[in-house]
Amino acid sequence: MTVSRRTMLKGGLAAGAAMAAPAVAREGTARTERWGVHELVFDGPAQGNPFVDVELAATFESSGRSIRVPGFYDGEGVYRIRFSPPEEGRWTWRSESNAAALAGQTGAFDCTAPGPGNHGPVRVSDDGFHFVHADGTPFRQIGTTAYSWALQSDAKCAETLATLKRAPFNKMRMLVFPNVQSVATDPFARTGTGPRDWDPARFDPAYFRRFEDRIVRLGELGIEADVILFHPYDKARGYSAMARTDDERYVRYAAARWGAYRNLWWSMANEYDAVESKTVADWDHLFQVLVVADPHQRLRSIHQLHLYYDHRKPWITHASIQNGAAVLDDIRAALHRDFAQKPVIFDEVVYEGNSAARWANLSGEEMVERFWWGLVGGTYVGHSETYAADRNPDFSWLGQGGSLQGSSAPRLAFLKRIMEEGPVPGIDPIQHLWNYHLGGRDGDYYLHYFGSAAPTEWRLSLPVKKGEPLYCYRVDIIDTWNMTVTPVEGPFAMARRDDYDVHDPARPTIALPGKPWIAVRVRRA
Amino acid sequence: MTVSRRTMLKGGLAAGAAMAAPAVAREGTARTERWGVHELVFDGPAQGNPFVDVELAATFESSGRSIRVPGFYDGEGVYRIRFSPPEEGRWTWRSESNAAALAGQTGAFDCTAPGPGNHGPVRVSDDGFHFVHADGTPFRQIGTTAYSWALQSDAKCAETLATLKRAPFNKMRMLVFPNVQSVATDPFARTGTGPRDWDPARFDPAYFRRFEDRIVRLGELGIEADVILFHPYDKARGYSAMARTDDERYVRYAAARWGAYRNLWWSMANEYDAVESKTVADWDHLFQVLVVADPHQRLRSIHQLHLYYDHRKPWITHASIQNGAAVLDDIRAALHRDFAQKPVIFDEVVYEGNSAARWANLSGEEMVERFWWGLVGGTYVGHSETYAADRNPDFSWLGQGGSLQGSSAPRLAFLKRIMEEGPVPGIDPIQHLWNYHLGGRDGDYYLHYFGSAAPTEWRLSLPVKKGEPLYCYRVDIIDTWNMTVTPVEGPFAMARRDDYDVHDPARPTIALPGKPWIAVRVRRA
Incomplete structure (x- = not known):
């Protein structure tokens, strides 16, 4: 940028x-x-x-x-x-x-005219469930989180950016206010040395200038900066417990400073429902302040711990969800679209890592699995990892950025390639209200995922309404972990199986390798 | 009543x-x-x-x-x-x-003082996710649907009421305007013999008087009348396509006539999103009319085909959902509570029957299964059946009432007994965001359901926060189809298994019969 x-x-x-x-x-x-x-x-x-x-x-x-x-x-x-x-x-x-x-x-x-690589800001697609850049280029969200990466030393930030340059991630969730040990610690002017000795009416411009430099650098890598304005983890400092007037001033300041960056997304809060000093009405109010304060109308959402925010509210552009279980089943994921009637990003689905904490110890396989279920459900998923030498997530990628130690990132790059080869602007769930586990586009593209199951065959049967034309399809078996795409020999010529489904009577099933983490892709020939 | x-x-x-x-x-x-x-x-x-x-x-x-x-x-x-x-x-x-x-x-x-059996109208429980009568008696919803039963002959209505008297159902979904062949066909004064020859400004009092007689008779059986004001299946007559003034008059008339009956629930529409002449804004408006018109503030919801209504809207008391796939997994069901933040009833989950249509051919086992998944997910489910001599659902229980031919009803009576033995006011999902498949009350009661799976053992491991007291539990194996409850010998004395779960180290697993449709109930000793 x-x-x-x-x-x-x-x-x-x-x-x-x-x-x-x-x-x-x-x-x-x-x-x-x-x-x-x-x-x-x-x-x-x-x-x-x-x-x-x-x-x-x-x-x-x-x-x-x-x-x-x-x-x-x-x-x-x-x-x-x-x-x-x-x-x-x-x-x-x-x-x-x-x-x-x-x-x-x-x-x-x-x-x-926009320069090379400038596709404009990301917006919600016309169909209402995906993302596209302003120039029409699809945006296939593969997010990650490094909460306080932007507040670390320049060297550490450079390391994070170098990691991102090699990684598939195109959205970074990042806190304005620090949640872990940081180099930049004071968004407001200090009035003393105690944790509460700061003046909410005086921003520290250097802090914000530093932060926006990180936003710009992400933009240079083609990465959206999902900036989280509030979070509940700063009780000592109390940034989440300011007076309303101070909250409003802060939201307006952030909007004025950063709203012009085309890679900027707003997340009003992380785990908003864990912020004890604010009610849902307070958050609603701050959204209304933000809508007015940001003439660039960047994407807006809010992330919860337990209590789902009502993402149907008009100031919300997409649902940002914390729920690891929802992306263990494509239909659970798809239901969130039914609820929100907007694009859905599972921004927090439990992290890859070796922590003792259950929120921080997914295997790489389990991390990648969540992305695939989410994809088939027509939604998007976010990554992070908690590997740290002392097993303290504060010092991991999740807390401070740096380098990645997990095994999911290359598989997420492979997943992104699959997404890019798929329908525009994205994959939709197909008849999930009828318990089909298929994502894609009716008639054109179908994706089915088996997760940790290791079947040796699959019955290829596609839901097609009576009277719709019947097509031939080519099938690929995708090993999502070993990152291979193996075409199945010859086309599948569809004929009606019953009032609801079509199949190829000559070859109703497909042989599968009996390994976990397999997907099947069916594309019109 | x-x-x-x-x-x-x-x-x-x-x-x-x-x-x-x-x-x-x-x-x-x-x-x-x-x-x-x-x-x-x-x-x-x-x-x-x-x-x-x-x-x-x-x-x-x-x-x-x-x-x-x-x-x-x-x-x-x-x-x-x-x-x-x-x-x-x-x-x-x-x-x-x-x-x-x-x-x-x-x-x-x-x-x-209220007479015997008069527990007052049903309201949302204080916890926000269940139902109780005004006198505090829990209302454990086991619904059914017979759309035009109230519009049939007196003899047929008597048959329906006799069926209901022997059945477990405590809520009946019923249309005001006929959707199938009926005896009572004219809610409005006729102005000619054509299907559109009626005056929306003149109700036929006899039609409404007849309908309310059915409401009263349901009340005498302790059954809630879930009265559906509009539906999309009357295109020939056009009752769903009246002018706004006529809609308003009709809603007010229904509210004035029926709102005083304590067993009355309002369903604004069946498959509202299939009513072509009305927008969501129209439905919102009619709800606002109803809120003002009904000083008794009976329960209010609306039922969809594809497009989930936003049940967070303030005039909605509970979510009424059509989705058969959502109740094939307790966690899918539970997510609907997260979204609505209100009680959830899956009023339509596909019907028991022998039709060729996929919406009307569940086995009894499959019908009952949906109730159990819904229950463990902290929600409620509705039944209906489509058995008819000529396999035309119009002439089935679903269309006209009459008698039941399916096999689910006795099992739903058994389920109701299990509900009545359970927590008050109802069962909540337990840590479903962490992918536990448990419903109940923390520390007191846990219910797990296996559906069509037929495991031979289950690891009894309960999520209990660190620092919480540890208890002894008694376990029952419930055969939900054969309607048996088999206690497992002796108590299970819990000890910490890890940071999240407790179990009995002496007997970490429970032997199961290897049959489908089994549930396990764990109650504090």
């Missing part, structure tokens, strides 16, 4: 809230690619508490479209407004502010 | 809208039991269209509580107001109407 930095030079007068006449805006080069970040930089008042005192926004206009983008204070008298232009062409802008130095400034820039 | 009929005698003047002075109300005996029906009868205007022209209600007051109850026109100048008193004591009332003959009348009655 290329960030166009567009500096508004200081006016001739000293910056200050009391300054009556606005500085004249001067612009350098004026070119930002579509879905890139066009950043305006202003000098303004530094006295008082600019985080609270100063309001700043700019309205961008192009071809009759108008988008109002809030700005933010970045410390030391510097203000920024970040805008990601959704369309090519000439955009003009005008600032507004309660600080005269920042108000009434104007400018313009040209939005150019 | 005893209906107290309280007649308001005619005034000295001829009834009529133009009548200026209200008739003086005279009352006979004045005693109605708690949760019974206190009915006021008025003579009023018969000219014009009283269904549209005349508004009538009465406000009932007792001990500072005030309840406004709409009345309805019952034809031939007769108006009725039906009130089910929620508390014992003296109740006074005053009528209001735009017809002078009906306005300003007053009266009083004494609400006495």
Whole structure:
């Protein structure tokens, strides 16, 4: 991701809230690619508490479209407004502010065609259950979680990024507020040395600048940054127990700083129902604040411990679910689509690792299994792992990032290849209300998964409505663990078996290798 | 159910809208039991269209509580107001109407203790996932469906009631508008002989009177009447495609007529998403009309074909679900509670029968199986059967009632006995998010079901949090089909097995009979 930095030079007068006449805006080069970040930089008042005192926004206009983008204070008298232009062409802008130095400034820039690899932000697909980039490229979610990776040392962050470069993951769940030992520990200005000695009304710009650098670097790798705004694991610091006004200010600040990054997703909270100080009504309120604060309308969800959030609520773009058992059966997974009527990501399904804790000791096989059940159910799954030398997950990939020790990642890369060879924008469950264990597209593509079962044959029988045309299919046997695709000889010519199903009467069953982790793929010839 | 009929005698003047002075109300005996029906009868205007022209209600007051109850026109100048008193004591009332003959009348009655067998209406239990009667008696739902049973001949209805008297069912799903061949066919006044020749603004009181007689007779058998207001199967008549005003009038009329019956449940529609003329917003609107129209606040839900309604909506008291596959796995069933956060009834799970259609050909074993999976998942299930001489489900129990030919009913009676011996108010899934297949109450009661599997042993291992006390348990092996309960010799003394589970180290497994349809019940000794 290329960030166009567009500096508004200081006016001739000293910056200050009391300054009556606005500085004249001067612009350098004026070119930002579509879905890139066009950043305006202003000098303004530094006295008082600019985080609270100063309001700043700019309205961008192009071809009759108008988008109002809030700005933010970045410390030391510097203000920024970040805008990601959704369309090519000439955009003009005008600032507004309660600080005269920042108000009434104007400018313009040209939005150019997106550069290589820039497919635009991820959106929900038109069918409502999958993801696509703004340019139509499918986004096949293979997520991972490294909660506080972005808060580690630059060296550790570099290690994490190098790991990700070689890994299949295209979404990273990451906390703003630290949950494990970190190098960056203070999102707010310190007022003393105690854990509660911080001022919720004064952000530490360096902390946020550092965090957004990690967002940008993920973007450079084509990885979505699923930024988690709140979590319940900071009781000592109390970031999840701020006053409502402070929560609102924080949400608005995050939205203004990061909403323009096209790889940004919002997760309002991790395990929201474990945050004792907030009710569902509080979370609903913060979503409403976020909807208004983020003109870029990045994807929004929230992740639970026990109490499923109502993902039908209009501000939710997709369901983010913690449930390891739901992805041990494609139909359980598919039911979540019926519930949410939106794309479903099982962002937490228990982790690969060697911990004694049951949430952290999946084998690689078990980790990969969950992805396959989820895929056949028309949903998406997230990975993480907890391997650590001292078996303390805090120091694992899950906690801090770094390197991977598990065995699932190559198999998830293989799975991603299978996804990419599959239907666009994704796989849907096929007649799961009738207990079929099939994902795909009616008539075109069928995927069946056996998990840990090791059958030696499978009856190939596909649900096809009466009157629908009958086709020939080619079949592949997929070893999801050993990463092989073995075509079955010759086509299967379908004929009606009964009122509901079709099969090839000449070869009603397929021989299977009698090993676990097998899938069968049936594609129209 | 005893209906107290309280007649308001005619005034000295001829009834009529133009009548200026209200008739003086005279009352006979004045005693109605708690949760019974206190009915006021008025003579009023018969000219014009009283269904549209005349508004009538009465406000009932007792001990500072005030309840406004709409009345309805019952034809031939007769108006009725039906009130089910929620508390014992003296109740006074005053009528209001735009017809002078009906306005300003007053009266009083004494609400006495409920009679034998009167446990009051069914409500959602305090824990939010089960049902209890108003007096606290648990209601263990074992439903059935006979869509148009109430519209058949008196002889056929008597046969249905006699069948129900011997059957375990305590809830009957029934349509107001016919879906199969019926004796009562015209809920609205006919205006000609064609299928569409009826006036949506004029109800046929005889049709509704007949229908409510069936509601009352179900109540006498202790059976809840789950009355389905709309359905998509009447395209020739078009009852599901009325104008909004007509829909509203109909909902209000049904609420005024039937809301006072304590065994009344509202199902807004069967397969709502197959009603082409209505959107989800239309259904939402009709629920809001119903909430206002029914001061008795009877239970409310809606049943779907494919598109799950959002049962989190505030006017929904419980989820009514059609899904046969969901009750082939207790965890699939339990997920519906996670989504709805309300009691869940799988009102349609495919029917027992011998039809060629896949929705109508379960064996008795398969029908019963679905109830057990649902039970272990903390939910409830509904039965019906489609056996008919000519294999046409229209003429089966499902369509018309009558007698049962299937083999599930005695096993559902046995299941009900198991439910009644179980926890109050019902069984909850236990750690289903951790893939345990257990229903019950932590520490007290555990139920596990094997379905069609026929294991010869089971490892008894119960999830118990660290620090929780350890108990001794007695175990029963339940043959759900042959209806036997076989105690396992001696108690099981629990000790910790690991951080999550407890077991009896001396006897970690239980021998099972190697037959299908077995359950194991574990109760604290």
